[in-house]
Amino acid sequence: MRIAFYRLIFLAALIALWWLASTVVERNLVPSPWATMLAAGVLISEGRLSTALVDSISIYLGGYAAAILVGIPIGLVMGTVRPLGKTLEIFVYALSATPRVAFIPLIIVFLGLGPQAKILIIFLGAVMPILINTYAGALNSDQELIEMARSVGARRQRIFTSIVLPGAVPFILVGLRVGATIGLINTVVAELYTAVKGLGGLLAIYGNTFRMAEYFVIVLTLALIGVIVTEALRYLENRLGRWRRSDAVL
Amino acid sequence: MMALDAPTQPDRIVLTGVSKTFGAGDKAAGTVALKDVNLSVPDGAFVSLLGPSGCGKTTILRIVDGLILPDQGRVLVSGATPKPGPDMGFMFQSFRLIPWSTVRGNVEFALAESIADKAERRARAERYIHLVGLARFIDNYPSELSGGMRQRVALARALATEPDILLMDEPFASIDAQTRELMQIELMRLWSARQSVALFVTHSVDEAILLADQVVLMGPRPGRILEVIDVGLDRPRWSYDVRAEKRFIELRAYLWDRIRTLVLIDPESDFFGRNLGAAD
Numbered sequence: 001m002r003i004a005f006y007r008l009i010f011l012a013a014l015i016a017l018w019w020l021a022s023t024v025v026e027r028n029l030v031p032s033p034w035a036t037m038l039a040a041g042v043l044i045s046e047g048r049l050s051t052a053l054v055d056s057i058s059i060y061l062g063g064y065a066a067a068i069l070v071g072i073p074i075g076l077v078m079g080t081v082r083p084l085g086k087t088l089e090i091f092v093y094a095l096s097a098t099p100r101v102a103f104i105p106l107i108i109v110f111l112g113l114g115p116q117a118k119i120l121i122i123f124l125g126a127v128m129p130i131l132i133n134t135y136a137g138a139l140n141s142d143q144e145l146i147e148m149a150r151s152v153g154a155r156r157q158r159i160f161t162s163i164v165l166p167g168a169v170p171f172i173l174v175g176l177r178v179g180a181t182i183g184l185i186n187t188v189v190a191e192l193y194t195a196v197k198g199l200g201g202l203l204a205i206y207g208n209t210f211r212m213a214e215y216f217v218i219v220l221t222l223a224l225i226g227v228i229v230t231e232a233l234r235y236l237e238n239r240l241g242r243w244r245r246s247d248a249v250l
Numbered sequence: 251m252m253a254l255d256a257p258t259q260p261d262r263i264v265l266t267g268v269s270k271t272f273g274a275g276d277k278a279a280g281t282v283a284l285k286d287v288n289l290s291v292p293d294g295a296f297v298s299l300l301g302p303s304g305c306g307k308t309t310i311l312r313i314v315d316g317l318i319l320p321d322q323g324r325v326l327v328s329g330a331t332p333k334p335g336p337d338m339g340f341m342f343q344s345f346r347l348i349p350w351s352t353v354r355g356n357v358e359f360a361l362a363e364s365i366a367d368k369a370e371r372r373a374r375a376e377r378y379i380h381l382v383g384l385a386r387f388i389d390n391y392p393s394e395l396s397g398g399m400r401q402r403v404a405l406a407r408a409l410a411t412e413p414d415i416l417l418m419d420e421p422f423a424s425i426d427a428q429t430r431e432l433m434q435i436e437l438m439r440l441w442s443a444r445q446s447v448a449l450f451v452t453h454s455v456d457e458a459i460l461l462a463d464q465v466v467l468m469g470p471r472p473g474r475i476l477e478v479i480d481v482g483l484d485r486p487r488w489s490y491d492v493r494a495e496k497r498f499i500e501l502r503a504y505l506w507d508r509i510r511t512l513v514l515i516d517p518e519s520d521f522f523g524r525n526l527g528a529a530d
């Protein structure tokens with residue numbers, strides 16, 4: 001509760017700073033908070049913000065969901081089948097170190113400028129942190145607990161579902177959070193580089209025409225999406241980590 | 251001829267010439283955990299494995315449970331090659347509770363292989379949780395329990411399958427002295443009610459004598475059995491002051507002396523070559 005209060009104070013300070021910047025910086029490069037709010041009102045009433053939002057969120061969720069569906073299983077398999085994991089990990093790390101933007105021209109050649117290309121760009125950004133963290137989580141499984149499970153006669157499948165998988169959950173959630181952020185960044189990147197649509201598209205249009213109030217509305221909308229997604233994941237983390245809560249006490 | 255038709259197996263656990271080396275595929279480079287170990291544990295016996303660190307006590311338990319295979323020698327448990335499962339209960343030194351499961355979940359985890367019926371499993375888990383005195387904490391997570399309580403969960407889990415053989419690896423090593431004494435009595439009570447075979451690994455001379463019918467003294471590097479001693483104190487031992495018995499005091503002095511010597515002549519030990527006031 002106290003933290004929420006501090007956060008509000010900090011938010012007020014940010015807005016004050018913003019307002020100050022808008023009066024100091026010349027040539028209308030920084031719109032005032034009030035002008036931004038008015039622009040937001042117009043964008044919402046014209047329906048342009050919601051159209052862009054639906055565009056962006058649908059490709060974002062598409063790419064992110066694909067990243068989850070691919071990243072978690074591959075990470076788990078790599079972590080459980082050791083020779084496979086050891087063989088593949090160097091390639092995974094190499095791929096994750098390559099800037100995914102480098103693939104965009106290639107993607108455009110193959111998939112064009114439509115939503116498929118965008119979803120693939122988002123997928124490529126989000127899948128790596130999810131895969132790598134899941135892999136780390138599976139590798140990190142508690143060998144002593146696994147031996148305990150063996151001693152009560154548990155078979156491989158049960159050891160996996162009741163020891164390895166739950167043990168990897170905290171790692172997977174970290175991967176999901178990092179993946180969600182990178183996926184959002186790549187959503188904008190995709191919309192800038194391929195067919196100019198969605199929030200990224202609006203960003204390009206307003207940026208090029210110096211309509212800074214509208215531009216700020218889009219930036220703030222993106223920040224808001226980021227907050228909502230990470231908070232949702234944090235909620236999930238708390239739900240799944242109930243058993244951990246009392247650790248702080250001991 | 252008739253005897254051959256019905257092979258009798260008076261001993262529950264039989265190890266014959268068991269050796270085990272860890273580390274490095276190359277045998278010469280690895281650590282010899284056990285060398286030519288022979289041990290027979292009769293039905294219903296409580297046996298303590300006593301010895302300094304590095305004498306392969308834990309390795310014996312893991313071999314008997316079937317968690318690892320010996321490099322050489324034969325292991326027979328109830329007349330067959332051991333396989334981990336509900337007929338043997340293993341109590342680990344570090345408790346090994348599943349942190350994201352409640353007390354109930356942890357005990358039920360051990361029962362999944364032997365009891366298919368969910369309600370029956372639940373009832374069995376509850377009975378044993380009650381037996382170790384944790385009924386009030388049945389829905390708590392391990393992180394919410396004290397060390398002694400966690401150990402009792404581990405005990406309930408090991409006992410809940412009602413195993414023929416109970417394997418315990420220094421189960422009381424990491425709990426405080428008072429809880430430890432109470433847990434020893436608790437264990438003796440629970441064990442005497444069922445008289446399964448118990449193999450109990452410990453560093454503590456007192457604990458070894460107090461609990462066991464037989465004390466197996468082991469030596470380090472390579473891990474081997476030096477001597478098997480019958481304790482011969484009356485049961486139930488919680489009904490009188492065992493530690494004041496002449497037999498207990500003699501055994502304690504003798505075992506202490508042997509262990510001290512073992513440690514002093516072991517080049518790998520921290521106390522190698524020290525003068526710790528040996529009797530002679």
